[in-house]
Amino acid sequence: MSFNKYMLNKINERHESGLYRELSIYPTSSVDFSSNDYLGIAKSNSTGSTGSRLISGNSKKIVNLENTFSKLVGSEASLFFSSGYQANVGLIPALSDRDTVIFYDELIHASLRDGIRLSLASSFSFRHNDLGHLESRLSNSNGKKIIIAEAVYSMDGDSPCVDSLIDLCNRYGAELIIDEAHSFGISGVKGLGLVADKQLSSQILATVYPLGKAVGSSGCFIAGSKILREYLINFCRSFIYSTAPSLSIVKEVGSQLNELIFLENRNKVIENKNYFLERIKAKNILTGQNSAIVSVQYGDSKSLKNIESLLFDNGIVVKAILYPTVAKGTERLRICFHTFNSKKEIDLLLNILNQDN
Ligand SMILES: Cc1ncc(COP(=O)(O)O)c(C=O)c1O
Secondary structure: OOHHHHHHHHHHHHHHOOOOOOOOOOOOOOOOOOOOOOOOHHHHHOOOOOOEOOOOOOOHHHHHHHHHHHHHHOOOEEEEEOOHHHHHHHHHHHHOOOOEEEEEEOOOOHHHHHHHHHOOOEEEEEOOOOHHHHHHHHHOOOOEEEEEEEOOOOOOOOOOOHHHHHHHHHHHOEEEEEEOOOOOOOOOOOOOOHHHHOOOHHHOOEEEEEOOOOOOOOOEEEEEOHHHHHHHHHHOHHHHOOEOOOHHHHHHHHHHHHHHHHOOOOOHHHHHHHHHHHHOOOOOEEOOOOOOEEEEEOOOHHHHHHHHHHHHHOOOOOEEEOOOOOOOOOOEEEEEOOOOOOHHHHHHHHHHHHOOO
């Protein structure tokens, strides 16, 4: 059974049992005996959402933000969450039952892994970006299949070929979830991530857009079909049982998304990264062309910690990423480039890193 059919059946069951949930917007003049704003502080400051979206936390502003975002990334619909973690730990269990099999890249983010752990699905990892390995896994399994990948991996800075993932989905009757946390704002011609860049949204079950990275805010959109949105409103526990994002966040996200769309110096991120890559002497470098992230791997944690402190003593903050965040033997300095990093700053970083080489 396709996921669309599965979701529609479950939605119909809710209708038939009288348990169907939908979001309402009440007139501001209505008398409030439902919100959790017990002391009226949210009301007097026009800030807090006062409850979950299904009780008192929905508003025209949040729905408009979702519609604007859907148009921006070319999806039919989207649903806003308070964080990427909350979105991922809700999305995956909501879509999975005991008949679901999840195939995930071994380097996916902890929030996606936790979503898998919370689900009833069985799950298998495949070697990082190894689509041959993924295919061999897919060909050996039955059930409702979901593939989970990221558009840019947060530690290695590289990307999968999304077209090939979609091709595998089509050939093996699987559906795809892609997390665009580190690609949104950076990758693609307009900086809207890999899915929007190639207008692939209609071929992907859910695309996750956490906003704490290039948007510089917080919150997260899950973009997909109208059916997916309706389904999540009914079945996604982290959406249903949590206070809606506050109106201040909705406002901030709206204005910072607008800023991102019209930003003229976005390319500076990749320019800065390339300037660094052309000059760094170390050989054990991980990155990808779509990302702002470069990892420099060190053989052992001790020399890695030494270089981290040396950089800090010179006024540079770069974090050493240790086991268990990354696998043993792949400990690294994770360097994130920004539009605002100057050549002088990059030269200082290079001088220190190149000292040993
Ligand atoms: C790929 C990915 N997904 C999800 C998240 C979680 O997003 P948030 O910080 O909004 O909870 C992160 C955060 O680091 C991430 O890197």
